[in-house]
């Protein structure tokens with residue numbers, strides 16, 4: 001008998017991947033681990049008869065001739081399958097997206113870094129043109145959404161998104177998907193969350209509100225990243241780091257931040273993990289909670305020091321600059337020709353202020369385009385200094401009507417910060 005199984009605490013990605021295998025491998029029977037996530041249990045309560053899946057307790061290991069393992073790479077994570085690990089002739093196929101800590105060695109391995117294991121199986125379903133029902137499409141979409149936070153986690157890839165489109169084309173029902181995803185937080189998550197609320201350490205750093213939540217959690221508990229995100233939203237923090245001790249000497253560090261605050265990626269990369277300015281995580285071995293908290297706090301301070309400064313991202317202001325001797329008509333022509341959002345008026349290098357499109361419209365309405373720009377210069381405007389942080393400049397930009405910030409140092413115009421500069425910075429694109 002060929003069986004397909006997955007990890008205990010079975011989540012939707014695991015269940016979806018098992019069911020996909022029953023489509024791809026005719027005759028394969030899904031073996032459901034004894035402990036499954038509550039929302040998966042709720043789904044099965046209605047759908048189980050439609051799926052080729054049996055509970056673990058009905059399985060006789062002696063009868064197993066071939067094994068397919070999905071969404072798991074370690075014998076410890078399966079439900080009492082160790083006896084198979086030493087069976088020499090057993091054919092093992094692995095479909096998985098966990099790259100670290102592999103102990104199950106397959107005869108054939110399909111292990112790739114995508115957001116959900118079901119994505120890899122769906123690509124195979126598309127290749128083989130295997131038909132799927134709308135009910136299966138719905139379950140498969142639950143698998144992708146459950147593992148990728150509805151495609152919002154940084155682990156999500158374009159491949160997961162492409163398979164999401166394929167499932168929607170094949171009748172996946174979003175009403176059912178949301179109904180089952182809504183239940184993904186259970187009692188153990190509530191306990192972790194209350195603990196976060198009660199024990200988090202909160203501190204301020206250069207005007208940023210930062211929280212650190214450190215606690216032991218039961219191993220295998222998923223959704224910790226969502227709890228960190230929820231906590232940050234709930235408390236209105238700029239950045240939050242969750243440090244979760246998952247067993248004796250392993251902790252998971254998860255960071256979530258407003259992209260305009262500190263760079264989470266810098267912190268988690270220093271711990272051997274990965275991520276982006278707004279989200280990232282790392283698994284650290286061999287440290288107790290207190291040591292980890294101190295390390296993370298230190299790294300947050302270091303990351304604060306490495307903030308991008310205005311002078312590193314600003315542009316040369318030359319094309320925005322006009323002389324105060326011009327008339328409004330002449331200045332307006334330059335602005336239109338160069339397609340600029342505003343002009344900066346400088347007497348030599350001394351910055352006097354700006355001229356906006358609105359000002360020109362006003363001058364035109366009153367028939368005063370032939371008068372000097374001097375009377376129209378707006379001097380009370382938002383500016384930035386070269387040593388300001390890009391984060392501070394972003395806030396200033398919210399208050400700028402012109403969509404640009406003159407960079408001024410001791411009355412002299414040294415640069416200009418445009419929306420383009422800030423976009424390149426936020427999206428971390430090298431210009």
Ligand SMILES: [Mn+2]
Nearest residue numbers: 013071117147
């Ligand atoms: Mn998974």
